[in-house]
Amino acid sequence: MIDVDKALSIIDENTKELALEKRDIVSCLNKVLAEDIYSKDNLPPFDKSAMDGYAIKSEDTRNYNTEKVVEFEIKGLIKAGDYCEEELKAGQAFKIMTGAPLPKGADAVIEIEKVEVEGNILKVSQEVTKDNNVIKLGEEIKVDELALNSGSNVRPVEIGLLASLGYSSVKVYKSPTIALIITGDELVDVDSKLEKGKIRNSNEYSLKALIKNLGAKALSLGVVADDKDTLTEKVKYALENADIVVSSGGASVGDYDFVDVVLKEIGADVKFNSVAIKPGKPVTFATYKEKLFFSLPGNPLSLITTFEEFVKPAIEKMMGKQIENKGEFSVILADDFKAKRGRKKYVYVEIKEYNGKYYAYKVGSQCSNHLMTMSEANGIIIIPEESGNVKTGEVLNGKFIFK
Amino acid sequence: MIDVDKALSIIDENTKELALEKRDIVSCLNKVLAEDIYSKDNLPPFDKSAMDGYAIKSEDTRNYNTEKVVEFEIKGLIKAGDYCEEELKAGQAFKIMTGAPLPKGADAVIEIEKVEVEGNILKVSQEVTKDNNVIKLGEEIKVDELALNSGSNVRPVEIGLLASLGYSSVKVYKSPTIALIITGDELVDVDSKLEKGKIRNSNEYSLKALIKNLGAKALSLGVVADDKDTLTEKVKYALENADIVVSSGGASVGDYDFVDVVLKEIGADVKFNSVAIKPGKPVTFATYKEKLFFSLPGNPLSLITTFEEFVKPAIEKMMGKQIENKGEFSVILADDFKAKRGRKKYVYVEIKEYNGKYYAYKVGSQCSNHLMTMSEANGIIIIPEESGNVKTGEVLNGKFIFK
Numbered sequence: 193m194i195d196v197d198k199a200l201s202i203i204d205e206n207t208k209e210l211a212l213e214k215r216d217i218v219s220c221l222n223k224v225l226a227e228d229i230y231s232k233d234n235l236p237p238f239d240k241s242a243m244d245g246y247a248i249k250s251e252d253t254r255n256y257n258t259e260k261v262v263e264f265e266i267k268g269l270i271k272a273g274d275y276c277e278e279e280l281k282a283g284q285a286f287k288i289m290t291g292a293p294l295p296k297g298a299d300a301v302i303e304i305e306k307v308e309v310e311g312n313i314l315k316v317s318q319e320v321t322k323d324n325n326v327i328k329l330g331e332e333i334k335v336d337e338l339a340l341n342s343g344s345n346v347r348p349v350e351i352g353l354l355a356s357l358g359y360s361s362v363k364v365y366k367s368p369t370i371a372l373i374i375t376g377d378e379l380v381d382v383d384s385k386l387e388k389g390k391i392r393n394s395n396e397y398s399l400k401a402l403i404k405n406l407g408a409k410a411l412s413l414g415v416v417a418d419d420k421d422t423l424t425e426k427v428k429y430a431l432e433n434a435d436i437v438v439s440s441g442g443a444s445v446g447d448y449d450f451v452d453v454v455l456k457e458i459g460a461d462v463k464f465n466s467v468a469i470k471p472g473k474p475v476t477f478a479t480y481k482e483k484l485f486f487s488l489p490g491n492p493l494s495l496i497t498t499f500e501e502f503v504k505p506a507i508e509k510m511m512g513k514q515i516e517n518k519g520e521f522s523v524i525l526a527d528d529f530k531a532k533r534g535r536k537k538y539v540y541v542e543i544k545e546y547n548g549k550y551y552a553y554k555v556g557s558q559c560s561n562h563l564m565t566m567s568e569a570n571g572i573i574i575i576p577e578e579s580g581n582v583k584t585g586e587v588l589n590g591k592f593i594f595k
Numbered sequence: 596m597i598d599v600d601k602a603l604s605i606i607d608e609n610t611k612e613l614a615l616e617k618r619d620i621v622s623c624l625n626k627v628l629a630e631d632i633y634s635k636d637n638l639p640p641f642d643k644s645a646m647d648g649y650a651i652k653s654e655d656t657r658n659y660n661t662e663k664v665v666e667f668e669i670k671g672l673i674k675a676g677d678y679c680e681e682e683l684k685a686g687q688a689f690k691i692m693t694g695a696p697l698p699k700g701a702d703a704v705i706e707i708e709k710v711e712v713e714g715n716i717l718k719v720s721q722e723v724t725k726d727n728n729v730i731k732l733g734e735e736i737k738v739d740e741l742a743l744n745s746g747s748n749v750r751p752v753e754i755g756l757l758a759s760l761g762y763s764s765v766k767v768y769k770s771p772t773i774a775l776i777i778t779g780d781e782l783v784d785v786d787s788k789l790e791k792g793k794i795r796n797s798n799e800y801s802l803k804a805l806i807k808n809l810g811a812k813a814l815s816l817g818v819v820a821d822d823k824d825t826l827t828e829k830v831k832y833a834l835e836n837a838d839i840v841v842s843s844g845g846a847s848v849g850d851y852d853f854v855d856v857v858l859k860e861i862g863a864d865v866k867f868n869s870v871a872i873k874p875g876k877p878v879t880f881a882t883y884k885e886k887l888f889f890s891l892p893g894n895p896l897s898l899i900t901t902f903e904e905f906v907k908p909a910i911e912k913m914m915g916k917q918i919e920n921k922g923e924f925s926v927i928l929a930d931d932f933k934a935k936r937g938r939k940k941y942v943y944v945e946i947k948e949y950n951g952k953y954y955a956y957k958v959g960s961q962c963s964n965h966l967m968t969m970s971e972a973n974g975i976i977i978i979p980e981e982s983g984n985v986k987t988g989e990v991l992n993g994k995f996i997f998k
Contacts, residue, residue, distance in 0.1 A: 273793060291781050349970050351800050383761070398752065564742060567750075
């Protein structure tokens with residue numbers, strides 16, 4: 193049995209970013225950019241008005257004094273999208289809309305709210321400084337300037353930015369495919385009536401949802417009989433057709449848990465098969481060529497806990513995500529919690545915030561359905577391996593779940 | 596001009612949850628449950644072993660003393676998924692695997708690690724209490740008991756729970772379709788070379804990504820000419836085919852901004868057309884029958900800011916989401932920030948956490964590309980309307996963006 197940090201570092205050592213793929217930008221949402229992005233143009237590509245107003249030569253208003261109104265001849269109108277070939281001369285103005293290019297010769301825009309207009313005549317009663325309300329050519333970004341680094345997360349703002357720079361598609365890291373092998377002869381399909389001795393297969397659905405939540409793809413092989421030959425065949429198929437294989441059940445010490453046996457037989461390199469975590473001790477991690485294999489416990493709560501703790505970081509690393517911290521923060525216990533020494537214990541709790549501090553409250557009961565208990569929780573607290581019971585008022589690390 | 600809170604309350608008053616739809620459970624991820632879910636069965640549906648071990652009658656070990664080993668005849672094996680019809684008698688044991696049903700007559704399981712076995716004989720050297728390692732029939736949930744409330748968010752754990760209860764599909768609130776109308780004669784497509792006076796259409800892509808991020812559907816009508824007739828036709832089409840219409844551009848006071856004119860002409864009920872927010876003042880909100888119309892500013896940064904502030908809550912409410920708080924928390928300023936009085940100002944910043952406290956740092960510069968600045972940010976600080984400039988060390992409300 194190894195501790196959680198050691199398990200995580202072994203997984204990390206054996207996980208590599210996947211290959212790159214070029215995708216249209218909207219479909220890159222929440223993926224990771226795998227190329228540096230340079231601007232193809234100067235932006236804006238012209239001196240641009242930041243306001244609806246009048247383009248003028250600023251020097252025409254120099255030494256303005258309150259006695260005098262400066263008058264301009266309005267030569268025409270420049271709308272956004274237009275381009276004015278005419279050069280502005282002293283004493284002339286163009287009406288100009290937000291986003292429109294300044295005419296040659298103009299160097300300032302005065303806002304529409306600050307002037308008077310009589311017919312063809314613009315009246316300005318103030319000094320206007322050079323570049324007033326003008327966004328200069330290349331001011332936002334210059335041609336060949338770096339706009340986004342490889343490794344950036346692609347959020348809505350990056351998608352807008354890429355579009356503005358003329359990139360309709362970019363290179364990102366591929367998302368992994370995760371094959372699912374659900375074992376357990378007691379499992380029947382969700383739509384079946386429960387016959388004697390049977391329970392419903394819920395792990396396949398939890399896993400599909402956990403994988404979807406991370407933006408990866410699930411390839412479910414369904415419930416596989418606890419039979420060595422069938423399992424061997426399915427494991428081989430899964431390793432050929434996915435980047436990661438996750439099995440649930442079949443990993444404890446029972447006589448009919450074949451997963452570890454099969455892994456050894458096919459020549460997978462089993463890195464560990466027991467982690468000091470509760471819920472979840474029987475977690476096997478193996479590699480087969482560049483593929484990863486996780487055998488997780490069949491208990492539904494242990495399954496979700498160990499997936500989030502061990503499989504999620506591997507998926508995120510394959511997708512190029514840099515996870516700086518694990519989202520943990522200090523939580524004050526609002527109840528007592530029991531824990532035995534020897535394994536790091538994750539307790540599902542309700543975390544509430546008061547005045548900037550986070551408090552952890554018990555949910556459900558030990559006896560009730562584990563998934564129902566977890567369903568009442570929005571977070572976990574982490575009781576260290578050697579802690580034992582913890583009491584109200586103590587401070588532990590916690591985090592929100594499914595974020 | 597109305598303030599942000601007033602605008603939000605007007606939007607809220609005019610927004611209703613959408614109709615329900617029945618969907619397969621995995622596709623309900625991150626939607627909101629629209630029915631109460633009751634258990635169809637007692638779970639577990641039988642007394643179940645929590646361990647790999649031996650099922651026995653606990654009374655056979657009563658008054659155990661250290662001198663004496665209690666011996667049992669091993670009658671057979673019960674695997675998970677099996678059902679044993681044979682009744683266990685005093686002095687007998689069944690080997691039993693985790694998840695398997697106890698045979699009639701048995702009331703306890705002793706773990707495999709705690710016994711010795713010689714051939715057919717099980718040797719127990721301790722007292723075993725009644726119900727030891729037994730999960731009793733109905734202990735997790737009883738038939739007809741409420742498992743999930745209508746209004747619950749469907750996370751991976753709820754999907755697993757629904758499967759375990761025999762629900763392969765459930766009722767959830769529909770996700771809205773949001774029609775997009777991008778105006779601006781200066782806009783060219785992302786793949787086009789920039790001709791004189793033109794810039795690229797980025798807002799359509801930002802909006803598609805923002806909508807996708809919320810789990811809603813975008814129906815883009817593309818770039819629509821700043822021409823009243825064309826715009827009227829597109830607005831009508833959008834209102835017929837979507838739940839919400841979002842337009843970008845065309846909402847300031849310029850002569851060629853037709854959106855408000857069109858809204859009045861078609862008989863939409865314009866609720867407000869200016870909000871004291873920066874960036875983003877020219878925000879129009881209108882209703883047309885039960886449909887919502889948002890006209891957002893064309894500036895890419897203002898667009899994203901006002902979408903997140905005003906459109907996102909409407910989308911979430913339509914999807915049945917209960918947003919208890921806006922995710923705001925106290926942030927200590929690590930830089931000075933300028934603000935004029937009169938509008939609530941949202942400043943894009945980098946929020947970092949040290950020792951449980953959050954600090955806000957300036958990103959980019961006022962002059963650089965707005966989307967590049969926003970791309971360097973992970974959060975915003977909110978400078979109240981009447982605050983004016985704020986200084987290092989002051990505490991404001993902030994939040995993370997795109998969460």
